[in-house]
Amino acid sequence: MAMASAGYDRLAELKAFDDTKAGVKGLVDAGVTAVPRIFHHPPEPAAPPRPSSSRPDHHDVVTNSSIPVIDLASLGVTRAELVAQVKAAAETVGFFQVVNHGVPEAAMSDMLASVRRFNEAPVDARRPFYTRDAARRVKYSSNYDLFWAPAASWRDTLFLDMSPTPPSPEEIPPACRDIVFEYTRQVQSLCSALLGLLSEAMGLHSGYLDRDAGCLDGLSVAAHYYPPCPEPHLTLGAVKHTDATFLTVLLQDGVGGLQARVEDSWVDVPPVPGALIVNVGDFLQVMSNDGFRSVEHRVVAASDGPRVSVACFFRPGGPAASTRVYGPIVVKDAPRYRSFTAAEFIGSYRDKGFGGRPAQDRFRL
Numbered sequence: 001m002a003m004a005s006a007g008y009d010r011l012a013e014l015k016a017f018d019d020t021k022a023g024v025k026g027l028v029d030a031g032v033t034a035v036p037r038i039f040h041h042p043p044e045p046a047a048p049p050r051p052s053s054s055r056p057d058h059h060d061v062v063t064n065s066s067i068p069v070i071d072l073a074s075l076g077v078t079r080a081e082l083v084a085q086v087k088a089a090a091e092t093v094g095f096f097q098v099v100n101h102g103v104p105e106a107a108m109s110d111m112l113a114s115v116r117r118f119n120e121a122p123v124d125a126r127r128p129f130y131t132r133d134a135a136r137r138v139k140y141s142s143n144y145d146l147f148w149a150p151a152a153s154w155r156d157t158l159f160l161d162m163s164p165t166p167p168s169p170e171e172i173p174p175a176c177r178d179i180v181f182e183y184t185r186q187v188q189s190l191c192s193a194l195l196g197l198l199s200e201a202m203g204l205h206s207g208y209l210d211r212d213a214g215c216l217d218g219l220s221v222a223a224h225y226y227p228p229c230p231e232p233h234l235t236l237g238a239v240k241h242t243d244a245t246f247l248t249v250l251l252q253d254g255v256g257g258l259q260a261r262v263e264d265s266w267v268d269v270p271p272v273p274g275a276l277i278v279n280v281g282d283f284l285q286v287m288s289n290d291g292f293r294s295v296e297h298r299v300v301a302a303s304d305g306p307r308v309s310v311a312c313f314f315r316p317g318g319p320a321a322s323t324r325v326y327g328p329i330v331v332k333d334a335p336r337y338r339s340f341t342a343a344e345f346i347g348s349y350r351d352k353g354f355g356g357r358p359a360q361d362r363f364r365l
């Protein structure tokens with residue numbers, strides 16, 4: 001796909017853009033009215049034949065939302081019923097939204113506001129955080145895969161490794177410093193509750209995923225800022241991908257644009273006031289032996305906005321993270337994957353790049 005962009009010095013343009021350390025927001029501030037070539041995405045192949053209007057376009061074939069909304073504190077619902085709701089969602093669309101989840105509304109709105117504040121601060125305040133140095137626990141950049149993805153996406157991200165070893169407060173932009181610790185603490189306790197429900201849905205004791213399997217040990221936060229885009233049909237906010245996580249808990253503002261792949265259609269994951277989005281990641285798909293589904297999703301670009309979202313990635317972390325072995329735990333028939341370490345998994349994820357074939361397929365038997 002990179003070949004399609006021959007005819008201009010793509011690497012030089014990527015470098016020039018990266019060197020501004022101002023992100024896509026910097027382009028928008030400079031008043032661009034056209035999307036630069038480095039952000040042009042080849043049109044996606046059309047979805048499997050549909051009777052009409054099957055255009056090879058980023059924005060086609062969106063059906064009404066079939067993403068379940070689950071009330072975690074509904075009085076009339078028993079634990080067994082709640083487990084059944086979560087199980088059904090994890091087994092089918094792999095995405096659900098939760099309400100009455102215990103994360104205070106103020107923590108959510110403060111978190112979104114702080115990300116917006118950081119990205120809308122003068123560029124001199126953002127630049128010191130702009131880095132591709134993997135060793136830093138706080139990294140601001142536009143497209144972490146800028147130099148190896150076939151096309152850049154219309155998005156800037158502040159990435160924070162929060163657990164097991166959090167950054168020191170001084171490493172975090174002042175705009176986000178206070179709220180990010182509070183917000184992640186709240187989401188960790190929600191995730192613990194979700195892992196309890198998912199453990200039971202797998203027929204295991206409720207502490208299995210959280211305590212025995214270490215699914216709560218590692219947490220990285222990606223705070224995304226999607227500036228308004230002058231030509232949204234030419235690019236994407238995020239290309240289709242699955243998450244290399246156990247579980248992802250996503251907070252989005254009211255703009256919308258996230259879509260999940262359900263039965264060969266892109267389905268909107270619409271903003272629901274007060275809700276958080278939960279999706280199954282690749283590790284949980286493997287551990288459940290394909291019982292739960294890590295589903296492809298993407299973000300379309302839009303001319304309105306900006307859009308802000310905050311993804312909490314629960315993934316292997318801690319001293320044993322790279323050597324710990326993962327594989328199917330719940331096996332009804334034959335195991336569909338061989339076991340692998342997180343290091344092997346992340347290595348294959350990196351090789352394939354963001355998007356493309358799910359990394360766990362390399363370990364499929």
Ligand code: OGA
Nearest residue numbers: 222224243258299309311
């Ligand atoms: C991600 C992701 C979606 C969004 O960060 O992996 O899918 O709405 N984000 O920003």
Ligand code: NI
Nearest residue numbers: 241242243297
């Ligand atoms: Ni994702």
